[in-house]
Amino acid sequence: MSSSTSSTIPGLNSGHDGALAEPKVESSSSEGDGGDVIDWEGDQDPECPYNWPRRKIVTNSTILSILTFLIPLSSSIIAPGVPELMVEFHNTSQILAAFVVSVFVIGLAVGPLLLSPLSEIYGRLIIYHVAMVGFVAFTIACALAPSLESLIVFRLLQGALGSCFVTNAGASIADMVPSHRRGTYLAAVSAGTLLGPIIGPVIAGFLNDARGWRWIFWLVTIVGGAAGLAMLALGRETYHPLILQRKVDRLRKLTGNPKLRHRLDDGLTPAARLRRGIVRPVRLFWTPIGIVCALYMTVVYGYLYLMFSSVTTVFQDQYNIRGKLSGLVFLGLGIGNLIGMVLTSVTTDRAIKNRIANGAAGPEAVPPEVRLTLTPYGSVLLPAGLFIYGWTAQYKVHWIIPIIGMAVMGVGNMIIFLSISLYLIDCYGIYSASALAANTVVRSIGGGVLPLAGLRMFSALGIGWGTSLLGFIAVAMIPIPVLILRYGERLRRRQDMTNL
Template identity: 75%
Template sequence: MVIGWDGEDDPECPYNWPRRRILANTGMLTILTFLIPLTSSIIAPGVPEIMLEFHNSSNELAAFVVSVFVLGLAVGPLLLSPLSEIYGRLIIYHISNVGFVAFSVACAVAPSLEALIVFRFLEGCFGSCGVTNAGASIADMVPEERRGKYLAAVSAGTLLGPILGPVIAGFLITAKGWRWVFWLVTIVSGAMSIVMLLLGRETYHPVILQRRVDRLRKVTGNSGLRSKFDDGLTPLGHLRRGIVRPLKLLMRSPLSLVCALYLAVVYGYLYLMFSSVTVVFQQQYGIHGELAGLVFLGLGVGNLIGMVMTSIVTDGAIKRIGAAGQEIKPEVRMKLAPLGGLCLPAGLFIYGWTAEYHIHWIVPILGMTVMGIGNMISLLSILLYLIDSFNIYSASALAANSVVRSVGGAVLPLAGLSMFSALGVGWGISLLGFIALAFIPIPILILRNGEWLRTHFEVRNL
């Protein structure tokens, strides 16, 4: 006998949870997706102090101290996301939270630059669970017609965290030194881990139904009961399939690969800004110390604007389509993506050339705001699109995307300072802008031809 949900109103189905429970789980995920990316950049203002303490003057290692965390974000999902599709989201969150806290402590007491880099990488590996799986958890709890605003909340943390990290660190490092940024992360993440342990609920439908099957088997003695999601595989078989699933999506789905490459550029530019903005504003405008971190607020404001625009426009479009009785296709999530593609190079050109010619500091910050709008529209549109396209395998789809975009976020910043030294701020940023211009057709292609790509290159036997 196959066990499924008891109708559309089954109270155990996360779609039918009380709103307060959904909001509570979303709130915890939002804090998690804010804290992890914040940790990725919070050390940026302290890099000069770190290099001085460890007697190292390499520009590449200085950038790598920041970006190696993002490399960890690329590696972690390859294991953690498939595990969440076998054992459930919640247990993987708990394990990852413990590992993240442990390596945050390790970073705070790191005895050498090499140890700090290794600990930052492992910290990123464990932290990747919150960033990658949060979108899948939202998809577990919220139907697609209401999903945009919830995913916007958790995605806001992904982009606001890295921006506010340097702002906080600028003041903390001046007062207490660079090691205290990791103690702060340890305290906050430790508290959040305890809250999730006490209040977190499992959201993954197959795991919830399997628990129901296990209860019914115990009560009835009928070993023939099975979940509608049961495909007969053992946990080891699920793990083998799950580990290769993100790679399958990248290799066999052109849509997944194109989305990943596009966000690799978007994400790479974001982290390149983190590694260079402080230096640019110090050299061009003489802004030092605590004030240097405040310039990142331009990106933050842009991200908020992009988040609100995307959630309102896409959720509104889905509600109108649903009310008209028409089929809701994932491509509606890409409605604003071409605008995001235009804002990214526009913001880069404004920022680069106004900083080059020392035009009032507010103008390059406004350029960063335009770039932030483009960043958020692009990121949120594609994440929503992947979730709606791959449904139950959304965690693997997001993991595949996270791997590629995180590599971009880790590698591109390594060239930033050297590029600006060779080309100057104006032409260095313009080079990035020209590359972003070349990528503008991608969101337009997905908007117009995404359905054809989904249906003609559907990945089976995931």
């Protein structure tokens, strides 16, 4: 290994695809200590997650997909039960009623600052197990909450622990699946982030009528507990540096050579590694790419949760759709998200495979900006859907038309969300959990704060002009994905990645 190689961060499109290559022991002349460097042993090393049997990868991905669906679902599933719980707790504040829902999203903004860096120090699996126990415990606490104040606190902690899966699941997929096959797997994981909050109110509308709001939390407890047990039984560690470190530990015992180390070893003490890991999300955010992607995702995510706070009221007032049926209007967003998910995953994976077929020297030679191919189209569909939804609802056009507008918005929403998630993962490789954490923190603040002003804005401006205001902001942001496509690679090359 040359000294220049030792200063390169794997997985940052520097000749590696997320910390790969296969175990071998090679002489390390660059360190000057005569030590040996442990790496993956050839292209077929079974210890490397890229070479796991398909069944093993699908099993781990499926468990993560269930959890990344359950956590966002938990953010909005209580919405239909809010009127009932406010009556039970003798509180009439509309702000607190909205905050019961949105405080979970604020928890999603807090948790990644700690849980994502820890997964890049101690591995993904142990952090998943700890977070799952905490999430289930605080969900039970929500079901038994004796007061509105305690429910809000428990919801905050529930969201903070659940954020582990929302931010780290994408990084786990990057650990297991090379970039040219990553889109489909990541789409399955990312879909839950947008579909979960949509499906939640649909389920809860019926469950709340049948058993009351507390049973909403018992349902989440049952599903979360089952998924946690499945992960305990079937989950496997995917983080490449930790797997290689375990190999180093085994070889040290066999050879008696304490100088053995693995290729991804940064040489830091555990304390120094923890300090660096904690600040890494901030460093990755405070780059041109990090700031632009986070702010754009804040608008997209904030609009989604703003819709959650207003759609039920709009359809009740304009179309007299109430009770159990009120949750079904969210299916327009859900169908749109599914269409956007399929389009993005298939298109971006195909684009990478075509680049490779046309002479690119492997997936690592394909710039991450390829992931943003559809984003300009998504940036147009988002405001178009808002305008259709707002003005047709304003003039009480047949209810199916605003739902179609919501579907159009959903397509644009998912294209932007999934494309940027894939882009960040391909950009930052083994540090993708921190990159996604930085993005999640900022967008979750938007998702938690915007709904608090949503109903007031629509009350002041009306449905048509209220959604038009949102649409005009989205129109102003249309140039952003075009600029990233044109200048993204240049910006990435200017970033100092040697001190992450």
